[in-house]
Amino acid sequence: MVFRMTGIVKRFGGLIALDHVDFSVEPGEVMALVGDNGAGKSTLIKTMSGAHVPDEGMMEMEGKQVHFRSPQDAWSSGIATIYQELALAGKMNVVDNIFLGREIRKPVLGIPFVDFAAMRKRTNELLRQLDVHIPNIDSWVESMSGGQRQGVAIARALNMDARLIIMDEPTAALAVAEVKKVLDFIKRLRSSGKSVVLISHNIQDVFEVSDRISVMRHGRCIAVRETKKTTPQEIIGLITGAYEVPAAA
Amino acid sequence: MTTLTDPRPGFRFVSPTASREIALTLTIIVVGALFSFASPHFLTVNNLVQTLRAGLELAIVSGGMTLVIIMGGIDVSVGGILAVSAIVIGKAYQAGLPVFAVAPIGLLTGTILGSFNGFLTAKLKVPPIVATLGSMYVFSAIMFLVIGGAWIAGLPGTLSPLVNGAVGYVPASAIVILAVYLSCWIILRRLPFGRHIYAIGCNEQSARLVGINVDRTKIITYAILGFLAGLAALLYVARMRNVEINMGTSIAFEAIAATILGGTSIRGGIGSLLGTLLGVVFIRIMQNGLVLVGISSLWETVIIGGLLIVVLTAEALANRRKGRPS
Numbered sequence: 001m002v003f004r005m006t007g008i009v010k011r012f013g014g015l016i017a018l019d020h021v022d023f024s025v026e027p028g029e030v031m032a033l034v035g036d037n038g039a040g041k042s043t044l045i046k047t048m049s050g051a052h053v054p055d056e057g058m059m060e061m062e063g064k065q066v067h068f069r070s071p072q073d074a075w076s077s078g079i080a081t082i083y084q085e086l087a088l089a090g091k092m093n094v095v096d097n098i099f100l101g102r103e104i105r106k107p108v109l110g111i112p113f114v115d116f117a118a119m120r121k122r123t124n125e126l127l128r129q130l131d132v133h134i135p136n137i138d139s140w141v142e143s144m145s146g147g148q149r150q151g152v153a154i155a156r157a158l159n160m161d162a163r164l165i166i167m168d169e170p171t172a173a174l175a176v177a178e179v180k181k182v183l184d185f186i187k188r189l190r191s192s193g194k195s196v197v198l199i200s201h202n203i204q205d206v207f208e209v210s211d212r213i214s215v216m217r218h219g220r221c222i223a224v225r226e227t228k229k230t231t232p233q234e235i236i237g238l239i240t241g242a243y244e245v246p247a248a249a
Numbered sequence: 250m251t252t253l254t255d256p257r258p259g260f261r262f263v264s265p266t267a268s269r270e271i272a273l274t275l276t277i278i279v280v281g282a283l284f285s286f287a288s289p290h291f292l293t294v295n296n297l298v299q300t301l302r303a304g305l306e307l308a309i310v311s312g313g314m315t316l317v318i319i320m321g322g323i324d325v326s327v328g329g330i331l332a333v334s335a336i337v338i339g340k341a342y343q344a345g346l347p348v349f350a351v352a353p354i355g356l357l358t359g360t361i362l363g364s365f366n367g368f369l370t371a372k373l374k375v376p377p378i379v380a381t382l383g384s385m386y387v388f389s390a391i392m393f394l395v396i397g398g399a400w401i402a403g404l405p406g407t408l409s410p411l412v413n414g415a416v417g418y419v420p421a422s423a424i425v426i427l428a429v430y431l432s433c434w435i436i437l438r439r440l441p442f443g444r445h446i447y448a449i450g451c452n453e454q455s456a457r458l459v460g461i462n463v464d465r466t467k468i469i470t471y472a473i474l475g476f477l478a479g480l481a482a483l484l485y486v487a488r489m490r491n492v493e494i495n496m497g498t499s500i501a502f503e504a505i506a507a508t509i510l511g512g513t514s515i516r517g518g519i520g521s522l523l524g525t526l527l528g529v530v531f532i533r534i535m536q537n538g539l540v541l542v543g544i545s546s547l548w549e550t551v552i553i554g555g556l557l558i559v560v561l562t563a564e565a566l567a568n569r570r571k572g573r574p575s
Contacts, residue, residue, distance in 0.1 A: 089451035112441060
């Protein structure tokens with residue numbers, strides 16, 4: 001178990017966004033998180049990533065209880081969130097983006113100069129490891145395709161030693177070839193032992209890469225299914241409420 | 250588009266395209282040539298060195314302004330910082346303090362006032378243009394309260410060799426400007442701190458997310474600008490040997506103009522020190538040349554203002570075409 005949350009409650013005024021949610025992720029697993037709009041997926045990942053502080057419940061990362069008060073807390077515990085808007089600095093190049101906030105330093109007379117050569121070398125390694133093709137790592141990330149930017153964001157997470165990577169709709173708004181590329185990134189992360197939480201509306205993508213699927217509805221996590229043992233029909237039924245799950249679940 | 254997105258590492262002193270630097274250099278050459286034809290006094294060593302000395306404060310302050318604007322900030326109060334620092338320096342000289350005590354006091358005053366601006370924007374979340382507008386009023390009020398309508402005159406010129414001296418044939422002012430810009434360049438391009446300035450200017454949210462201490466970076470950057478304004482005040486006093494009541498009134502806007510003309514984006518994230526330096530040269534040459542050829546210096550402000558509008562309009566249009574607000 002790399003990550004586990006139990007009994008998480010999050011209220012916004014009178015609205016209960018998360019209602020005693022239990023959710024866990026195994027090492028080297030791709031866990032898909034699906035649900036209709038407003039089911040609580042975003043609130044759940046924002047709680048995991050430190051953007052929201054839960055009102056009740058407990059979270060554990062790698063066996064240790066954690067209390068995130070900010071996204072930085074979550075990052076330093078090894079949980080990286082790659083948001084739809086990607087949070088990259090558009091007018092900086094690939095190397096700068098990957099090493100933002102953790103530049104490699106080469107002190108000269110005590111002045112911490114940036115070691116550009118070492119950073120470029122490591123960037124190339126990371127991009128090769130993920131199989132991201134970027135013709136020129138000196139280009140601004142703003143000028144790159146959606147898939148390439150996903151690659152840069154994932155490389156940054158890897159460089160920050162993330163063990164659990166949350167991806168929020170990574171394939172939305174991508175061209176078909178790019179979608180395949182991003183799904184490949186996810187498979188590569190899994191094969192290198194990282195855990196991934198994948199939020200997606202695209203059931204086809206979910207079935208292609210995930211190991212398990214958690215379904216959220218009305219602020220509860222109503223079902224967890226192994227991808228191999230379920231069908232898109234069942235998952236869609238769970239999302240829309242066509243299949244009612246017994247209250248015990 | 251490859252050239253647009255290809256900031257070659259070797260050219261990091263300049264903006265990603267270097268196009269603004271090239272355009273400014275050509276403009277300066279053309280304008281300089283026109284002035285040389287129109288006035289025999291323009292292209293003389295004496296005139297150029299005088300122009301350099303007179304532009305010393307603007308050049309120094311503009312270097313710091315470039316860092317602040319790249320970070321997505323702005324500081325319209327640098328004139329006030331300059332004036333208050335100059336008063337402190339003047340009062341310290343009058344109190345009989347020696348120069349090696351006065352100089353640190355002057356630099357410290359500027360640094361403290363700069364960090365005050367940084368504190369307002371970073372910790373109190375006041376938008377920088379409003380925060381620094383407020384502090385400009387406060388600083389000028391301090392100035393009036395301390396010296397009233399009078400000048401502080403008859404100050405020692407101990408540091409004037411830094412302005413008027415020369416090393417061989419190289420004017421000392423040029424060496425000072427070079428040292429300031431080299432230091433700013435190292436901060437901006439060679440230290441992690443400079444990467445953080447660019448990152449905050451590009452995307453503050455993302456900078457916070459990766460763990461950059463955004464508030465601290467902001468305060469230090471405003472403090473650097475304040476320090477440079479303190480340095481400018483020190484050299485101003487050395488040059489003029491007095492403190493006037495109206496000093497520094499236009500320097501903030503000239504520094505912002507030089508920075509924007511030099512290719513730094515008012516939205517932050519993009520900018521170069523070489524561009525700013527060329528912007529300063531351009532503004533000073535226009536002021537000097539127009540006076541020499543007998544045109545009212547009012548036209549200089551019209552030209553600079555017009556160019557600023559052109560540059561900002563072009564930037565706004567380019568952004569609209571890309572369809573990416575903010």
